[in-house]
Amino acid sequence: MKGNTKKLVLMAMFIALSFVGSYIKIPSPLGTIAFDSTAGYLSGLILGGITGGTIGFLGHILTSASIGFPLSLPVHLIVAIMMFISVYLYGFVYKKTNIFIGAFVGILLNGIVSPLILLIFPQFGWPFFLGIAPFLLIGSTLNVILSALVFIPLKNTLFNKQRS
Numbered sequence: 001m002k003g004n005t006k007k008l009v010l011m012a013m014f015i016a017l018s019f020v021g022s023y024i025k026i027p028s029p030l031g032t033i034a035f036d037s038t039a040g041y042l043s044g045l046i047l048g049g050i051t052g053g054t055i056g057f058l059g060h061i062l063t064s065a066s067i068g069f070p071l072s073l074p075v076h077l078i079v080a081i082m083m084f085i086s087v088y089l090y091g092f093v094y095k096k097t098n099i100f101i102g103a104f105v106g107i108l109l110n111g112i113v114s115p116l117i118l119l120i121f122p123q124f125g126w127p128f129f130l131g132i133a134p135f136l137l138i139g140s141t142l143n144v145i146l147s148a149l150v151f152i153p154l155k156n157t158l159f160n161k162q163r164s
Contacts, residue, residue, distance in 0.1 A: 011051060014043040018059030022066050026139045033139035036063040037083060041106060041147035044091030045099075046154065056080075056087035075121065082114040090144065099148050106144045111137035 021035035036059035044052025060080040069076050086109040094102030115133050118124040 007047065007051070010047060011043070011055065014039045014047075014052075014055045015058055018055055019062045022059060022063035026135065026142070033135050034063045035143060035146070036060060037087070037110070037140075037143040038146045038150075040083065040087045041090055041144055042150055044087040045094055045102075045147065045151045049088035049091035049095075052091050053084035053086075053088035057084040059083070075118065078117065079114060082117060083110065086110040086114065086140075099152070103144045103148055107137070107140045110144075111140035 017039035018036050021038050024035040026033040026035075037056050040052055040056025040059045042052075043055045046052075057080045060083045061076065064070070064076040064079075071079070086106050089109060090102050090106030092102075093105045112133060115129050115136055119126070119129060
């Protein structure tokens with residue numbers, strides 16, 4: 001019980017950090033790229049991929065909600081699912097290899113693969129992808145690097161016991 005309470009408190013803290021990060025925007029054509037996923041990526045390293053992915057999912061939803069879901073709620077739900085997958089695999093690959101390979105996977109999935117998925121929708125096309133991908137790649141890189149920079153000094157602390 002004590003461990004579950006501690007994990008829930010940490011999750012709440014990371015969700016709150018994600019919400020705060022959603023208001024720190026990186027300029028882009030859509031204005032939706034923010035530091036909301038830093039907390040998700042960091043929690044993926046500290047608490048494990050599923051927990052971190054959940055926080056990454058919620059972080060994207062909070063960011064999108066704060067600006068009125070410009071791509072529509074269904075599209076943002078798909079993007080949030082991709083965020084979950086990116087954070088989950090970032091934590092998983094880190095655990096199996098190292099932080100650098102994990103970071104590469106997280107950046108690649110969020111910065112390139114996620115916007116490619118949107119090409120299945122008729123309202124999005126290559127012009128959309130080519131317009132958003134550079135900004136999303138920069139945003140993903142900054143979020144992942146910031147999470148790694150915060151995690152490295154913390155990895156040998158009591159947070160290391162929280163991984164799931």
